[in-house]
Amino acid sequence: MTTPDRRTVLRGLGLTIGAVAGCQSRLGSSGSDGLPDTADVTMTSMPTPAFEPGLVHVGVGGRVVWTHESGDHDTAAYHPDTYGPLRIPESAAPWDSPTLTHVGETFAHTFTEPGVYDYVDTQAVCVAHEQIGNVGRVVVGWPEADPSSQPGLAPPQSNLPSIARDRIDELNEQTYSLLESRGRTPSNE
Incomplete structure (x- = not known):
């Protein structure tokens, strides 16, 4: 058995480090709070309309990119100015994407306020996607798990x-x- 020379070992180490760095860039880099700067959500129709994953967590200033995979979809914050009741932080800007219809088409939103943000697919081709549960959530930063300060953590409104x-x-x-994994216990328990 031959022992690899120093140059071969360093070249192998460089390839390994490069591969790891490439994986991290696809996942999004981490901000000062240890959370990703970006998150990707796929909008699918099979077997039923869904956001995958349904819950993402980004740092303050983080960006979520929704990518259309099949069907017709949009993403709208639960906010009186866009769609339905308030389920995002009161001081946060709501978003409402156009309808995405082409595979690979994207919509992105940057979240500048910490908190819990609920959103919905409002498409109504045959049935509103909300009526079949196509609802998603973005957690930004490490907000307190207090429903009185986080409309997104309140029990769902009865009119939904x-x-x-x-x-x-x-x-x-x-x-x-x-949130409990970071010591952010709900104040209502």
Whole structure:
């Protein structure tokens, strides 16, 4: 068995470091809070309309990019100025994308306020996608898990479709677990 020379070892190490750096750039770099600067969400129609993943976490100033994969979709903040009730921080700017219809088409939004943001696909080709639970969430920074300060953590409003309410309840459970992992315990428990 021959021992590799120093140059071969360094070249192999360089390839390994390069591969790891490439993977990190696809995931988004980390900000000062240790959270990604970007998150990618795919908008699909099969087997049912969905945002994948349904919950993403970015740092303050982070950007979410929604990419169309199939069907017709949009993304709109739950906010009285865009669609439905307020389920984002009161001081935050809402967003409302155009309808995305072409594979690979994207929409991006930058989140400058920490907090919990709920959003929905409002497309109504045959049935509004909200009525079949196509709801997603963005957590920005490490907000307190207090429903009185986070409209997105409040129980879902009774005027929302029942499947959307169920999805928001699931997202609340996931978000509480996420925030509790950093010691952000809900003040209502």
